[in-house]
Amino acid sequence: KNAVVMAHNYQPLEIQRLADVVGDSLEIAVKAKEARADLIVICGVRFMAETAKILNPERKVIIPVEDAGCPLADFLTPDLIREARVQHPDAAVVVYVNSTAEVKALADTTCTSANAVQVVASLSNDTILFGPDANLAAYVQRQLPEKTIIPVPPGGHCYVHAGFTRADAEAARGRGGMIVCHPECPPEIQEQADRTVSTGGMVRDAAAGGNEPWSVFTEREMVSRLRVLYPGRVFYEKPEAVCVDMKKTSIPDLRRALEREEHEIILSPEVMDRARRVIERMIAVGA
Ligand code: 13P
Ligand code: SF4
Numbered sequence: 046k047n048a049v050v051m052a053h054n055y056q057p058l059e060i061q062r063l064a065d066v067v068g069d070s071l072e073i074a075v076k077a078k079e080a081r082a083d084l085i086v087i088c089g090v091r092f093m094a095e096t097a098k099i100l101n102p103e104r105k106v107i108i109p110v111e112d113a114g115c116p117l118a119d120f121l122t123p124d125l126i127r128e129a130r131v132q133h134p135d136a137a138v139v140v141y142v143n144s145t146a147e148v149k150a151l152a153d154t155t156c157t158s159a160n161a162v163q164v165v166a167s168l169s170n171d172t173i174l175f176g177p178d179a180n181l182a183a184y185v186q187r188q189l190p191e192k193t194i195i196p197v198p199p200g201g202h203c204y205v206h207a208g209f210t211r212a213d214a215e216a217a218r219g220r221g222g223m224i225v226c227h228p229e230c231p232p233e234i235q236e237q238a239d240r241t242v243s244t245g246g247m248v249r250d251a252a253a254g255g256n257e258p259w260s261v262f263t264e265r266e267m268v269s270r271l272r273v274l275y276p277g278r279v280f281y282e283k284p285e286a287v288c289v290d291m292k293k294t295s296i297p298d299l300r301r302a303l304e305r306e307e308h309e310i311i312l313s314p315e316v317m318d319r320a321r322r323v324i325e326r327m328i329a330v331g332a
Contacts, residue, residue, distance in 0.1 A: 048084035048303060051076060051097070054244040055264040055291040056088045058273070060299060064088060067270065069245030070096075070142050071157040075328065077101055086302055088294045090115045091310075095146045098310040099320045106310045109302035110293040117229070118143045120201035121177035126151045129174045129197045136172040136195065139165055141181060142324075143203075146312050150319035154326040158228050159243035162188045167330050177201035184228040184235060203229045205288045209262045211237070213283060220281060222258030225250070230262050238262065251275050264288045 051073050052064035061067045066076045070093060077085055077097030085106045087094035092115055094108040121144050130138065140152040141161070149155055156164040158181060165173055165185050175182040176197035186194040206229035214237035217224045225247055226238035235241045242250060244267055251259070251271055258279035261268050268282035301307070312320075 046084050046303060046306075047082050048086055049076075049080050049082040050086045050088065050299070050303075053089035053093060053291065054248070054270050055266045055288050056294060057292060058266065058269040059296055060088050060294050061266075061270060061273075063296070063299065069157065069159055069243050069248075071159045071243070072245050073097070074100060074142065074157070074324070077106070078328070080104060084303075084306060086299070088299065089113070090118075090288075090290050092118050092143055092145065094310045095312060096142055096149075096324060098312060099146060099149075099317050099324060102317055102321075105306060107302055107306055108308055108310060109298040111308040113290045113293045115143050115203075115290060117141075117177055117201065117203040118145055118148075120198055121145075121148050123147050123151055125176070125197055126174070129195070133172055133174055133195065135170065136174045137168045137170040138174045138197075139168070140176055140323075141178050144177060146316050146320050149323050150316045152323050154330075155324050156327055157243060159245050160327065160330060161185050161228070164327055164330050165189055165192060165194070178203065178229055180206065180231055180235075181228045183232045184241060187232075187235075202231075203288075205264050205286050206230045206262075208286060209234045209283065213260075213262065214238075217260035217262075217281070220258065220260060222260065222279070223255075224260045224262060226262035234262060247271065248274060251278065262286075264291065266291070 050064045051066040074096045078100035090113045098106040138152045172193045179196035182196040223239040225240045260281045265282040265286045268280045271280045
């Protein structure tokens, strides 16, 4: 089929093992843009497959499970962006890649958790409308106090990361070692953490050394990946931290997707053209 299979770090381990590429949202987007295969299979959630299609519109892009979505992305609608722009005409609009193609098409640029700070820092605007993740917005605000970051909507969050509590942080401290959290975790968890990084950043930071145990505050499959990559190290997950949509993809789904070339991502050419310019602006920042 001349297909390439890409899987996010939260995909079930058996899917990660079959994939040609495993990575975070930014790594998958960049690899999808560069892909020369006839068929690009995105094992993840819908916004990842949409981003792949937008960046490589000549290829057929499919997602094995049609309704694998991201509840965080659903927080931000095109109308919310239009209203926020009216209220803050001088602000730039930065949307997290965890958003629909229609929302991206209305933004000035996108970002992922791997490059959010660099993308916002690259803008000359003092005020930034940032959505849909209010916790990532708070993280960027702490790194860039000279900017005013306004979360749109104010309470957008990922239920998986919002589930981490002070009690989890205390338990992790009791175990010893480091707390490494994703910037979608609430600010009070980020304050307790030794590092706040994207899922790709976790892979790179673990490679950089240190032998202390890690308590990993993100979707639990991340720990499966870290254990495969670094078998001698100790990683702790939170068993309840499960992204239901990421777990929808099974091996029979992937086989069916490859056999039937389903489910194809189809977007309006207008939305794709606008969203592509917006996503390319993020990639040009080079973070
Ligand atoms: P990463 O870009 O860090 O992989 O995050 C994507 C995501 O959906 C986190 O919940
Ligand atoms: Fe969306 Fe959260 Fe799942 Fe990531 S973990 S895909 S942000 S619901």
